[in-house]
Amino acid sequence: MKHLQTFRYIEAVMRAGSIRKAADDMNITASALNRRIQRFEEEFGSEIFERLPRGVRLNPAGELLVQHFRVQASDLRRVQSQVADLSGERRGHVSVACSQALIPYFLPAQIAAYRREHPGVTFSVNVRDREAAEHDLATFSSDLALVFEPVHLVDFEVLVAVPQVIHVIMQRNHPLAAQPELRLRDCLDHPHVAPTAMFGVRALLDLAAAKGSRPLRPIAESDSFDFMRHYVRHENAIAFQIPIGLQPEPDGDLVIRPLSRRDAPPGSLLMGQMRGRTLPVASARFAQMLAKVLEGYQ
Amino acid sequence: MKHLQTFRYIEAVMRAGSIRKAADDMNITASALNRRIQRFEEEFGSEIFERLPRGVRLNPAGELLVQHFRVQASDLRRVQSQVADLSGERRGHVSVACSQALIPYFLPAQIAAYRREHPGVTFSVNVRDREAAEHDLATFSSDLALVFEPVHLVDFEVLVAVPQVIHVIMQRNHPLAAQPELRLRDCLDHPHVAPTAMFGVRALLDLAAAKGSRPLRPIAESDSFDFMRHYVRHENAIAFQIPIGLQPEPDGDLVIRPLSRRDAPPGSLLMGQMRGRTLPVASARFAQMLAKVLEGYQ
DNA sequence: CAAAAGCGATGCAAAAAATGCAGCGCTAAG
DNA sequence: CTTAGCGCTGCATTTTTTGCATCGCTTTTG
Numbered sequence: 099m100k101h102l103q104t105f106r107y108i109e110a111v112m113r114a115g116s117i118r119k120a121a122d123d124m125n126i127t128a129s130a131l132n133r134r135i136q137r138f139e140e141e142f143g144s145e146i147f148e149r150l151p152r153g154v155r156l157n158p159a160g161e162l163l164v165q166h167f168r169v170q171a172s173d174l175r176r177v178q179s180q181v182a183d184l185s186g187e188r189r190g191h192v193s194v195a196c197s198q199a200l201i202p203y204f205l206p207a208q209i210a211a212y213r214r215e216h217p218g219v220t221f222s223v224n225v226r227d228r229e230a231a232e233h234d235l236a237t238f239s240s241d242l243a244l245v246f247e248p249v250h251l252v253d254f255e256v257l258v259a260v261p262q263v264i265h266v267i268m269q270r271n272h273p274l275a276a277q278p279e280l281r282l283r284d285c286l287d288h289p290h291v292a293p294t295a296m297f298g299v300r301a302l303l304d305l306a307a308a309k310g311s312r313p314l315r316p317i318a319e320s321d322s323f324d325f326m327r328h329y330v331r332h333e334n335a336i337a338f339q340i341p342i343g344l345q346p347e348p349d350g351d352l353v354i355r356p357l358s359r360r361d362a363p364p365g366s367l368l369m370g371q372m373r374g375r376t377l378p379v380a381s382a383r384f385a386q387m388l389a390k391v392l393e394g395y396q
Numbered sequence: 397m398k399h400l401q402t403f404r405y406i407e408a409v410m411r412a413g414s415i416r417k418a419a420d421d422m423n424i425t426a427s428a429l430n431r432r433i434q435r436f437e438e439e440f441g442s443e444i445f446e447r448l449p450r451g452v453r454l455n456p457a458g459e460l461l462v463q464h465f466r467v468q469a470s471d472l473r474r475v476q477s478q479v480a481d482l483s484g485e486r487r488g489h490v491s492v493a494c495s496q497a498l499i500p501y502f503l504p505a506q507i508a509a510y511r512r513e514h515p516g517v518t519f520s521v522n523v524r525d526r527e528a529a530e531h532d533l534a535t536f537s538s539d540l541a542l543v544f545e546p547v548h549l550v551d552f553e554v555l556v557a558v559p560q561v562i563h564v565i566m567q568r569n570h571p572l573a574a575q576p577e578l579r580l581r582d583c584l585d586h587p588h589v590a591p592t593a594m595f596g597v598r599a600l601l602d603l604a605a606a607k608g609s610r611p612l613r614p615i616a617e618s619d620s621f622d623f624m625r626h627y628v629r630h631e632n633a634i635a636f637q638i639p640i641g642l643q644p645e646p647d648g649d650l651v652i653r654p655l656s657r658r659d660a661p662p663g664s665l666l667m668g669q670m671r672g673r674t675l676p677v678a679s680a681r682f683a684q685m686l687a688k689v690l691e692g693y694q
Numbered sequence: 695c696a697a698a699a700g701c702g703a704t705g706c707a708a709a710a711a712a713t714g715c716a717g718c719g720c721t722a723a724g
Numbered sequence: 725c726t727t728a729g730c731g732c733t734g735c736a737t738t739t740t741t742t743g744c745a746t747c748g749c750t751t752t753t754g
Contacts, residue, residue: 101399
């Protein structure tokens with residue numbers, strides 16, 4: 099939309115930290131960009147950048163303005179989506195920010211299922227830790243977020259919550275593989291790998307371990323659940339993950355066992371949106387479908 | 397704001413019903429306006445006007461779009477007002493839609509009082525019947541509405557409500573002037589003037605009269621309370637009005653008496669805004685002051 | 695039933711706005 | 725003390741927008 103061009107430039111300047119860099123990013127001359135901003139500031143009635151010796155930075159007025167424009171751009175997308183919906187076939191774009199766990203199995207299956215019904219709808223899927231996912235919602239760069247154990251819930255409006263018990267992954271020949279349900283203390287006696295502190299699974303594990311007065315001593319930490327899942331094949335270690343991130347039928351030589359609820363309470367996988375926002379039709383319907391699936395999930 | 401120019405043109409076309417008339421109103425050529433709209437429709441991805449033989453009319457997509465733009469323009473004004481507020485002195489503009497009763501005494505006094513504290517704030521005051529006032533809120537053309545007994549309350553978010561007993565206005569030498577409180581049946585025995593059906597005062601009077609099985613028989617009906625107040629001097633008739641529309645100390649030869657509560661229940665004078673909207677700083681503060689004054693009013 | 699009036703659309707030239715280029719003055723980093 | 729990077733501005737150029745004249749169409753009018 100052309101009438102939002104100036105805003106796109108303003109965002110670019112904000113990101114780049116200087117007009118020249120932003121001009122470069124946007125394939126325009128610094129002078130043109132500079133004048134656009136000056137002209138805008140004049141008609142807006144106030145400066146929106148403070149000029150520093152090495153560039154520019156948004157001032158409080160600019161912060162307010164950027165927030166306004168983000169809301170307005172998001173709302174315009176919603177209107178467009180609604181209009182497309184009027185004319186019969188559903189079109190639109192759904193952007194999702196989600197935890198790693200959703201990436202391999204759950205979301206691909208759900209998106210494919212949705213697109214079978216509505217081929218006109220496109221998707222963008224971004225892996226975000228729980229903090230970044232909430233930020234994505236707040237800046238209107240994602241419509242939906244799916245995260246395990248979110249941190250702040252201020253702007254996060256929960257659409258559906260699913261309890262998820264932490265599961266243990268190991269090779270079929272692992273000593274613990276025989277038990278149908280595992281105790282945390284037994285797991286901690288064996289070599290284990292664990293996610294880094296930023297993840298909800300780790301937070302729950304640390305909490306549970308602290309109660310049992312036996313600390314987590316991972317032989318490897320990683321921010322990739324994919325890495326951890328593969329690692330157990332090499333050292334006969336154990337790894338942790340929530341069920342939604344696991345294949346229903348694991349690969350031949352891996353087994354999956356739930357951790358006893360006596361040790362670690364189930365965490366919550368939450369789907370949410372920006373608080374108070376009205377989602378575009380496509381996103382709202384997709385969220386509706388996900389909610390139905392998730393509610394039947396456990 | 398220049399980036400809303402196209403929207404202003406769209407609104408003009410909507411009002412005028414044809415591109416040529418709108419072009420005339422906006423001091424631009426029809427061809428330029430026509431092309432602006434065509435260009436906009438193209439980048440928006442859908443037509444927003446349906447072309448009729450005698451002009452154009454918004455289609456459903458256009459309705460959605462206009463609503464979006466109205467919200468967005470109102471929000472931009474809010475941001476500007478907030479920014480002005482950042483830089484010290486309060487500036488801004490407050491637009492009020494209100495019933496006639498508020499026009500002569502109450503609002504002038506309140507606005508003057510507010511402007512004594514904040515000379516940078518300007519006002520627009522429009523007389524609207526209770527239906528039109530609500531419409532003004534819904535189209536974001538007024539920030540606040542002050543109406544007696546509003547009709548629909550769907551989009552009207554009540555900020556404060558004040559009970560108002562209907563009062564009777566007559567000359568000092570009127571036979572009823574001696575009583576401190578009047579019964580409706582006595583009033584109806586004398587020549588009386590009444591507001592037309594669109595007014596809340598009339599609705600309450602009709603209701604009360606129906607209960608007493610004696611109908612209202614006004615010798616004159618008017619949509620101007622000013623007219624009615626002056627008329628009682630000429631025929632020694634009586635008129636009705638709510639206290640907020642009356643001078644505390646009436647002019648020499650007029651007296652004011654409350655109608656007995658046994659006959660007509662007090663109506664409600666409501667101050668409200670568009671539901672869910674965040675008002676500009678100036679409007680919000682003015683509303684706050686009004687609320688305080690009104691709560692102490694009766 | 696034909697003429698007139700009103701409408702939206704479009705080709706083309708003129709006017710206006712935005713952009714690119716070159717260079718200024720300034721500040722902080724090397 | 726030099727240099728590199730920054731925002732800003734005058735001027736020529738390019739792009740966009742506007743105005744004018746006109747077409748084809750439909751409804752209204754005499």
